[in-house]
Every structure is written in structure tokens, then in C-alpha cells.
Amino acid sequence: MSGTGIYVYPTPAPEKIGSYYDVPEGVDIRGRYDEEFAKILTKDALKFVADLQRQFRNHIKYSLECRREAKRKYNEGALPVFDPATRYIRETDWVCAPVPPVVADRKVEITGPVERKMIINALNSGAKVFMADFEDALSPSWENLMRGQVNLRDAVNGSISFHDKARNRVYKLNDQIAKPFVRPRGWHLPEAHILIDGEPATGCLVDFGLYFYHNYATFRRTQGAGFGPFFYLPKMEHSREAKIWNSVFERAEKMAGIEKGSIRATVLIETLPAVFQMDEILYELRDHSVGLNCGRWDYIFSYVKTFQGHPDRLLPDRVQVGMTQHFMKSYSDLLIRTCHRRGVHAMGGMAAQIPIRDDPVANEAALELVRKDKLREVKAGHDGTWAAHPGLIPTCMEVFNNNMGNAPNQIKTMKRDDAANLTEDDLLQRPRGVRTMEGLRLNTRVGIQYLAAWLTGSGSVPLYNLMEDAATAEISRVQNWQWLKYGVELDGDGVKVNNELFGRVVEEEMARIEKEVGKEKFKKGMYKEACRIFSRQCTAPTLDDFLTLDAYNHIVIHYPVGSSKL
Template sequence: MDGVSILGPVNRDYATILTPGAVAFVAHLARTYTPRLEELLARRKSIQAYYDEGAKPQFLPETRHVREGNWKVAPLPHDLQDRRVEITGPVDRKMVINALNSGASVYMADFEDSSAPAWSVNLDGQVNLRDAIRGSISFEDPKSGKRYSLNPKLATLVVRPRGWHLPEKHMLVDGKPVPAPLFDFGLYFFNNARELLNRGSGPYFYLPKMQSHLEARLWNDVFVDAQRQLGIPRGTIKATVLIETLPAAFEMDEILYELRDHSSGLNCGRWDYIFSFIKTLRADPAAVMPDRGCVTMEQHCMRSYSLMLIRTCHRRGVHAMGGMAAQIPVKNNPAINEAAMAKVKADKLREVRDGHDGTWVAHPALVTIAKQIFDEHMPQANQIDKLRLDVNVTASDLLQVPRGPRTEACLRNNIVVGVQYLEAWLGGLGCVPLYNLMEDAATAEICRTQVWQWIHHRAPLDNGRVISKQDFAGMMREELAKVRDEVGAQRFASGHFAEAAKLFERFSTADELADFLTLPAYEYLVQPAQQGQARL
């Protein structure tokens, strides 16, 4: 195909996804929308420079008419009316089956933060979702011999493509990498949209990491074009936007408005939101965060953001989704497990009482717990009629810096968790259980930005100690030795720990805070066919 290169290997299964029609469709999206995307990514940098000079995010005066207007989003299809529990996770074959069978209302199949974007992971995921939609998916565990297949009753499938900032370097159009979200969306939509409609559902999506309503407008234009190309009625696509950046919190109404024909609501993406809070206000020494474990939804800025999201969505007639419970069951320790499950219950109870229409869990065992709480307090399909007119959130509410201690224990935990997550990510795993929590890429981003912020601003710990780059390097050596003892010398030597530690230290101590750790780390996963090995 003229101007199109596929640099990753294509086996028999991948060829059924990368058909000439599908590749041409993705190429069309890339040629049409990459120039606008490049302008929007440049706009991100110019706005961040404005913040670095001392400005703060604000509600836009030029879109006041949108915020004050009396409009609503288009009605939702039947299988997105009740979303009380959504399970999220990567797109490997076993996970796809277990998540669809989990009893959750929705399975958010994730090509983004819980998947490492290796070529094989992305294409295997497309194959797995294609098979799941057609009911032909099965899996036999090579270790246990256990066979997995679909139950009669399944969760509604929603897909999260990668964010606007990420490229797919294994597919070039006119010599340039295809934007990763257009690659993920384009292949899934082309191969499955009509089949989903024939089966009584539709092409539903979660959209991550947007920073403005202009980026939502770009997605909406992609949707309109994609539906026209395939002869599918406008408004068939439905997309929930994760409000997981601080700038986007100031444009909730505007984002819904841009997607009003295609919107299925907003979601509190709390972990990336914390990362974005640090990154957006990185130049402000008064915005230094406490221990990341202290930044809970009870902090004023986090609670304000959650309540404002509920009021905004319900005013527009659409779902306000709660955040992730990252806890996982703790085996062989009933006391710790009970404490973890108590945290899940308290979090979900807060959400449903506040007015959220559903929530996220990371593990199938938590579906029942979350569902019981929502069933008790929300017996109807949703509570969009709970308008929360008592909520009035100001810019200062959203910008209030969380309070709490800064401890050496947290600093060391950031090292241990950040390095171990990155090690798994470099090996192709994006969803990793660590110390009784299910971690994804947002974890590593919070860990390294918090370390950077404390070192850069010379923020004293609660014991008065100021951590220098040299102090941090010493802590890295000490914590890596502990990790080696924990995982074993052979596993440590054969894994990606050296590369992960190098990356984590490099980006935690850099003079300038990098926008995303996953961009440079992605180079480890790029394996063009002509080279045959990862490169950095």
C-alpha cells in the first residue's frame, strides 16, 4: 500500500486484523488527523510553559456560554444504562475471558496504562477482542491445563485506546508513526463495529489523558469520520472520558459538549489525576505533595474534583463514574485482607452516596463487594437524577494542595514500586500486583514525579532531612539490594531491573520534569522487523 509500512512481524492471526481494508482505514485517519494532533500536542507544551511561569489552570472565560448553557448529551444505548461495577484490565486472552465473565456490568479492555505497548501485546489484544465479540474466544492455561471460555451472561465491552501523546512506531504512514490512539481505535472499530451492532451492542470507548476540550473535539471529528467511512449512523459510537489531568478538570462541561452526540459520561481517573497535579504545578514550590498514600479522595482537592464531576455529568444527563479500587485479595493473611477489603467498601460507599453511577475495580474478587454496595444504595440502573445542586466548586478548591507528611519511608517505597513496575513493563506486562495493590503505569508516573518534586524543590522530609540527588542515588542502591533479595539473584539478573533502575533514577533526578515516563521507555519495546531487537 503506497506510503504505508508495517515494521512489526505479521503472523497468520495478525493478518486477519491488519487486512488491506483495516490498514487503509487507519492510514486515512492518520493522514487526516495527525496534523491537528501535532498542533494540539504543541499547544500542551505552550500552556505548560505558561503554568511554569506562575499561571494556574482556570475555567475558560471564552467557553462560559457552554458551562451556563441548558444542553444535554444524546441518549445512551440500553447496555450502557447500568454501569454500577466496571472491571478494568489488559487485553491478554485469559484476562479478556475472566473479565467478561466476572459479573461486572462493564469490562474496560485496556490498551493504555495496564498494557505495555509492545507490538505483540497490541495485536494479540486486537485478536482477542475480535474473538470475544464473536463468541469464539477460549484459552487453555499451559501450566494448569484449565480451560477458559465465555459464560452466557457477559459484561458490556468498552475499549480504551492509548493517549494522544503516544505513537505506534510499528506502523508508518508517509514515513511518520501513526498516532497510537488512532491505531488502536481504527483497527478495533473497522474490524468490530458492525459485528457489535449486529449483536445488539455497539462500539464503546474510554478516552484517556485529554487536557482540553479541543482534544475532545478532535476525537469527535474522528468518530464522525469513522462512522461515515463505514456507513454507520452518526452517534453510534459512545465514549466515556477519563478526567485524569488537572487542566481537564476545568473543562468538564466543554468536553461533554464537544462529544455530546457520542458521550457516555466522565470518569474520575484518580491516579493519573494525582500525577497530572504534580506535573502541571511542577514549578510551584508551594504545590509540593505529601506522601502519595496521603493523597486520598478525602483530600479537599480530590473530593472537590469528584463532586464537581458528578454535578457536571448529571446536569447533562449522563453517567458520572467513580474511580479505581486498586486493592487485591491478600491470600494467607486474613487480617491484612480484611483491612484491604474494608478500604474498598468505604471507598465505594462514599462514591455511591455522593452520586456516582458506577465504579471501577481491578480484580474479579472485588466485583461482588462493589456490586453489593451499589445494589443497596442504588437499586435503579443509575442515579443521574441526583443533580447535586448543593455542590459549588471553585478553582481554589481544585488547586488546594493536599496535606500530610513527607517521609523517607514513602521515598523508598516510591523507588521499590516504581522500579519493579517498570521492570515488568519493559518485559511486556502493564498490570502488575505489588504489595497487595494492582499497579499500572500511573503508579510509576506518580512515584517518579513525586521523587522529582521533592528533590527539585529541596522539600524537607518530616524529620527535617533534605534529599539531594546523591542521597537519592544511595537510597536507590540500598533499595535495589532489597529488591534483589526479595525476588532472588537469578530473577534479578535475568530481568529488566538494571534498565528499569536506570530509567527511574534518570527521570527522577533530571533538571527538567519529563512529560511522560512511558515515552522514552517505549523505545525499549520498539522492535522493527528489520532490526529484530529492542533498542534505546
């Protein structure tokens, strides 16, 4: 184990060194060799990724430095605002490139990790789009990432199948499937298994580059010129980051010899600073955009992170921070207006519920919550929504079909000019609600359980009848940190949150987790390691930007160059 927590296998004896990846100059692969992975990590594909890294790494580093500078200003009391320098972009009339007909109808999109069986089920689910996730729903181990690229290649070319030996069932694609979109990792995450000129590659360029290189020709053959591949872009904070992505797309199109604007992307507006940059983000991506999405769970996480130095902006229990809170509703309304004014989709948020098979009454109650949420979205003007489980697709689709009829979207019919007068104060209004002991306990219990699963390779985790991804763990962590930092007095009993109380809560919730999952599973899982990481993050004097960035070193395994099946 190295000092960073990265496990390094000892160099094997020469006779044990087998196959290795054929890499271009300056590229070093430290992940395990696998024959299937080698078909993805070809010399030409790696050269494409390395070219992207070399061309854009300084731009990326500058953007991340700008994030740090913005955080410093927020911590000193500043608030996010609309940029006066780009007022002309917000106030002038312009539109993005027309939405390709093949993705005009996106009423319901399903999301999930790039695991083989899940990909097949998602593509067959009846949703219009499947967002294959290399980001929050995936634990980014070498195995998961490379197997995911293999799976997506097979899905795009139509050859994917899966034999479930336990059920003796073979899964294959239906004739009609959802359109695949891919979400790469955010700018901040490295890929520690691929070194380019001696430094870790940028994770999103690896995810994008490998997927694009191996699949653009299939999209061109099956969809036609200008109709893909399609992407979702996460964790953006400023339009300068959208400008980098636009340049990446142009570089990829030039390499492939395909028309400018063939690649299309939807940006997740899931950070508080980005809501003040929506017009600017669309403007930078105007030849490649198909819209924006309300990434509401990460948006709540970002609210706390942005205002970590503001004791007057303490969040209530996270379960109370829904879309009816004024700052959340304002964010959604402004996103719809912005997208429709610019001629692209305004996508709604996630329905995270999963079917409760052993309790029909509870299941119907959960579905009713989904219906109400989706009815709110479609009436507000959203063109589509997200679901985390195939079992929710019929419910979500029914709501959108009933309210939109045969129209593929509401871009031209729901302009939302009433949102034109939304102000910075509307977008920053303090959320209302109570802070309770149960909120602290839920954050702790869910955060530890999610992280334990993430450390063992699962990034999409069913917990308490919800499908959780990294965003939930992040909300749980930063809320605990905020309450601890400012000694929040809990409603109801007047107890103040401090390290002593938190330590007791952690101990009691770990006992509850052990009881719920069973002693054997608890013993075999990484619950204790997850508890250590989560507790350290919650009690740290300075808030770390991302829980997963800290935890990433615990899942990186470096093999020596030239090693094979060790």
C-alpha cells in the same frame, strides 16, 4: 540498536524473507509478521487507519503544541482556570444524547490489559463493563498490541477461548458477560511499528481504528443500531482534543455506513487542566458521550506535572493524597454534578486492591477499605466504579446495589446542585500531609519494579497487594523529581532530599527488591535497566512529560520490510 534505542534487525538474506503484510500505499509495517496479525492488519483496515492519520494528524500536532504552550504558562506561574470564552457552554442548558439502554447500568466496571485469559476472566467476572486497556495497563510492545486486537475480535464475536496447559483448564465465555469498552492510548504516544507516509502512526488511531474496523459490524448485529462500539478516552487536557475524537467518530461512522452517535465514549478526567473543561469536553462529544470518569491516580500525577514550576505546591506522601483531600473531593463532586446535569454517567475511581489469599485478616481489612471507598462514591452520586480484580466485584456490587436498589444509575436522582458553587480555589487547594523517608523509598521501590515489568511486557503488575499500572509509576517518578528539585525536608528526621540521598535510597531499595523477588528472577529481569531509566527521570533537570514515552524506545523492535519469523 539504533541511536534512539530502537532495535533494528539486520536485513535477512533473500531466501529467508517469507510472508509480509499486504499494505496500502504509504503504509509500512515494521513489526514482526504473524499470520494471525495479518488477519487484523488487512489492507482495508490499514487504509482506514491511514485515512484517519492523514485527516487528523495536523489537528493532533496542533493540540500537542497547545499542551506545550499551556505547560510553559504554568511553569511561569499561571494556574488552570475556567475559560471565560466558553462560559456560555457551562451556563446554558443542554444535554448529551440519551444513554443507550444496553449500558445504562454500569455499577461496577473491571479493567485490565488485553491478554487472552484476562479478557475471558474479566468478561465473566460479574461486572457490568470490562474496559479492555491498550493504555496504562498494557506494555505497548508489537506482540501485546496485535495479540490484543486478535483477542478482542474473538471476544466480541464470542469465539474466544484459552487453554491453560499448566492447569489443564479451558477458559470460555459465560452466557452473561460484561459489556466491552476499549481504551486506546493517549494522543501523545506513537506507534513506531506502523509508519504512514514515513512517520510513526498515532497510537490511539491505530488502537481505535483496528478495533472499530473489525468489530463495528458485530456490535451492530448483536446490540442493535446506535449501541456501540464503546470506548474510554484517556489523558485529555482540553476540549479541542475531545473535538478531534468526535470528528474521528463521525468519520468512522460515515465509513461504516452506521448512524451518527453509534460510537459512545467515556472520557477519563485524569489531568488537572481537564477538570476545568468538563462541560466543554461533554459538549464536543455530546452525540457520542456516555460520561466522565474520575481517573484519580493519573489526576495526582497531573497535579505535580502541572505545578512542576511551583515550589509552594509540594505533594505529601502519595498514599496520603486520597479522595478526602479537599481538591480531590471537589474534583469528584464537580464531575458528578456536570455529568448528571448533562444526562450521562459519572464514574468513580479504581479499587486497586487484590485478594490476599494467605492472610484472611489482612484480606478482610483490605476489603473493608474497598467498601468504605465505594460507599463514599455511591453516596456522593457516582453511577458506578472501577475494580482491578475479579475478586473485588461482589464487594463493590453489593455496596452499589444496597444504595441504589434497582435503579441502573443516579443520573436523574442525584443532581448535586450543592457542587455548583465550587471554585477554582477549591479545585486547586494544596494537599495536606507529611513527606517522609518511607514515602521516598516506596516511590523508588514501586517505580523501579513496575518499570522492570513493563520493559519485559507486563503493564498490569501486582505489587504489595495492589494491582498497579503506569499511573502509579508516574506518580512515584514525578513526586521523587519534585522533592529532589526543591530539596524537600522530610518530616520526622529533617533530612533534605538531594541526589546523594536519592542515590543511597536507590541502592538500598534495589537490594531490597533483589531480596524480595529472589536472585535468579532479579538477574533475569530488567531491574537494572529499569533502575537506570527511573533514576535518570527522577534526577533530570527538566521533567519529562511521560515516563512511558521515554521507555517506549526500549521495547520497539523493527523488522525489515518483508521479513517473517526471524
